[in-house]
Amino acid sequence: MPIAFSSRAPVEVERKEPGIGGKPPVDRRPTGGGGGGGDDDWQSPRKGPRERLQRIRFFVFFALAGDMMFFAALVVLFFARQAGMHMDPRSHEMIGDWHPIELPPILYLNTAILLLSSVTMEFARRHIFREIDVLEEWLGLGRPALRRALPWLGATLAMGALFVTGQVIAWKQLTAEGFEFGGRSTPASYFFYLVTGLHAAHLVLGVLALMLCVTALGWFKRVESRQIAVDVTGWYWHTLGAAWILLFAVLAVGQ
Numbered sequence: 001m002p003i004a005f006s007s008r009a010p011v012e013v014e015r016k017e018p019g020i021g022g023k024p025p026v027d028r029r030p031t032g033g034g035g036g037g038g039d040d041d042w043q044s045p046r047k048g049p050r051e052r053l054q055r056i057r058f059f060v061f062f063a064l065a066g067d068m069m070f071f072a073a074l075v076v077l078f079f080a081r082q083a084g085m086h087m088d089p090r091s092h093e094m095i096g097d098w099h100p101i102e103l104p105p106i107l108y109l110n111t112a113i114l115l116l117s118s119v120t121m122e123f124a125r126r127h128i129f130r131e132i133d134v135l136e137e138w139l140g141l142g143r144p145a146l147r148r149a150l151p152w153l154g155a156t157l158a159m160g161a162l163f164v165t166g167q168v169i170a171w172k173q174l175t176a177e178g179f180e181f182g183g184r185s186t187p188a189s190y191f192f193y194l195v196t197g198l199h200a201a202h203l204v205l206g207v208l209a210l211m212l213c214v215t216a217l218g219w220f221k222r223v224e225s226r227q228i229a230v231d232v233t234g235w236y237w238h239t240l241g242a243a244w245i246l247l248f249a250v251l252a253v254g255q
Helices: 010-016 049-082 106-128 131-138 144-176 187-219 223-253
Strands: none
Touching: 049 187, 049 223, 106 144, 106 223, 144 187, 144 223, 187 223
């Protein structure tokens, strides 16, 4: 029989052979695949807004986890100091020097304000992601998502400032009772100032972040950038609210 010679390249022959499930490896394709596209299908596509948001959320959650571990360490230190004992030189017995203090009543109002601010922050975060409004912004029909989110952001900012003001009033009330920080302070009052002061410092950063977020929303032209700004600020604010609930419960019940 005469031998048939084929002028087709081996790769083309293999592609057209029946029973082969996918395209064979070639120089531009590192692996064989499902055969559903061109030779450059293996290349990863450009990351879109959703992938960018998820990547930023990952880093934010990682940083917030470190913040929560910091507050948890404060709680452990609180109970360790509360259980501390020392030797009484007179009776030669181990006694404790922890004397509970009465918390300023304004702290209960502050807690309610901070919880309410977390609700308004969540409303702002949800409005900036509202699909129908985002679609209108993508189509160039104004900025409805931004208009809906701004009032809630403003309310959150106002309540955050009220919370910090209320904490300052609580410190003044405790000082008026004779428990000055660094002066005639007991271990219980010292930890009160320490715990509330560190949390207030974090909340001041949150208020500054809110102010920066509201200002930047007018600068950002892309709706995705505005979503990321509100989302990051919102998760930071929620974390501070959860941390305060933990710290306030320790101060109120753990005394």
